[in-house]
Amino acid sequence: MNVENALDILKDEGYKFTSKRRDIIQLFVEEDRYLTAKDLLLNMEPHYKGISFDTIYRNLHLFHELGILESTELNGEKHFRLKCNHEHHHHFICRNCGITKEIEHCPMEKINNELKHYMVEDHKFEIYGVCPTCQ
Amino acid sequence: MNVENALDILKDEGYKFTSKRRDIIQLFVEEDRYLTAKDLLLNMEPHYKGISFDTIYRNLHLFHELGILESTELNGEKHFRLKCNHEHHHHFICRNCGITKEIEHCPMEKINNELKHYMVEDHKFEIYGVCPTCQ
DNA sequence: AAATTATATCGTAATGATTCCGATTTGTAA
DNA sequence: TTACAAATCGGAATCATTACGATATAATTT
Numbered sequence: 001m002n003v004e005n006a007l008d009i010l011k012d013e014g015y016k017f018t019s020k021r022r023d024i025i026q027l028f029v030e031e032d033r034y035l036t037a038k039d040l041l042l043n044m045e046p047h048y049k050g051i052s053f054d055t056i057y058r059n060l061h062l063f064h065e066l067g068i069l070e071s072t073e074l075n076g077e078k079h080f081r082l083k084c085n086h087e088h089h090h091h092f093i094c095r096n097c098g099i100t101k102e103i104e105h106c107p108m109e110k111i112n113n114e115l116k117h118y119m120v121e122d123h124k125f126e127i128y129g130v131c132p133t134c135q
Numbered sequence: 136m137n138v139e140n141a142l143d144i145l146k147d148e149g150y151k152f153t154s155k156r157r158d159i160i161q162l163f164v165e166e167d168r169y170l171t172a173k174d175l176l177l178n179m180e181p182h183y184k185g186i187s188f189d190t191i192y193r194n195l196h197l198f199h200e201l202g203i204l205e206s207t208e209l210n211g212e213k214h215f216r217l218k219c220n221h222e223h224h225h226h227f228i229c230r231n232c233g234i235t236k237e238i239e240h241c242p243m244e245k246i247n248n249e250l251k252h253y254m255v256e257d258h259k260f261e262i263y264g265v266c267p268t269c270q
Numbered sequence: 271a272a273a274t275t276a277t278a279t280c281g282t283a284a285t286g287a288t289t290c291c292g293a294t295t296t297g298t299a300a
Numbered sequence: 301t302t303a304c305a306a307a308t309c310g311g312a313a314t315c316a317t318t319a320c321g322a323t324a325t326a327a328t329t330t
Contacts, residue, residue: 016326052280107242119265130254151297187309
């Protein structure tokens with residue numbers, strides 16, 4: 001997923017191009033890690049004085065719906081990162097900077113027979129800690 | 136973990152016995168599933184008119200610290216349940232009622248070599264869906 | 271290029287979960 | 301039973317998030 005991909009998705013779905021949207025996506029591409037709404041606001045404010053929370057949250061949710069971003073919840077705050085659009089995997093997540101490392105193993109493969117009669121809708125496997133850079 | 140166990144832990148650590156604390160623990164023992172602060176409040180209000188949020192939250196966190204409860208975060212709300220104090224495992228969690236089913240397999244066993252140089256502090260493996268009763 | 275229209279944004283208020291705090295009450299130990 | 305620390309109350313404060321009317325702007329049409 002790069003900036004052009006994401007903007008094409010927006011265009012194809014009939015959403016308008018704005019420089020704020022471009023910059024939000026660009027930030028995610030550059031940072032390549034989990035960011036919060038507040039992170040975004042702090043990054044955008046210098047270039048767009050008075051930018052509204054509404055704009056940030058509305059676009060985060062839009063991008064999430066359109067499959068441009070994926071999200072997780074850490075310490076009561078939603079975090080977003082660019083969607084990994086290759087094969088299914090999980091993440092180690094650095095609690096300090098939000099950077100991720102892919103974990104190829106998916107535990108769901110091992111347990112399908114344990115949940116007969118249960119309707120399985122989703123699963124989450126995340127490893128938390130500190131990345132080498134932040135140590 | 137039963138009511139006596141939990142009250143003993145409180146006593147041993149020098150905390151006072153109150154009927155509210157007994158009833159909170161009793162509720163968790165009876166329900167044996169994930170509950171929110173609001174669930175607790177609704178359950179307690181009929182017997183303790185005017186019970187304060189402060190009391191609920193303070194005790195939930197105390198019980199969590201003391202290892203009486205474990206917690207997870209679902210839809211931006213903290214959920215608590217009695218701590219399972221036998222061997223390490225994970226849970227299927229019903230999104231409707233909060234009931235859990237144990238999953239014996241722990242994915243961490245498979246991946247210790249993938250995270251050289253990463254400081255691993257914690258992990259979460261949860262499966263979400265609807266339990267047979269709620270379907 | 272100007273007019274039109276639907277979408278995006280702003281500014282700010284509302285909401286919901288959680289935390290904080292001074293005043294009061296209540297277990298527990300002496 | 302008294303004394304004191306801990307627990308609770310009542311309500312305000314905080315933090316993340318959502319909502320909304322008014323205004324601005326991108327894209328489309330004339």
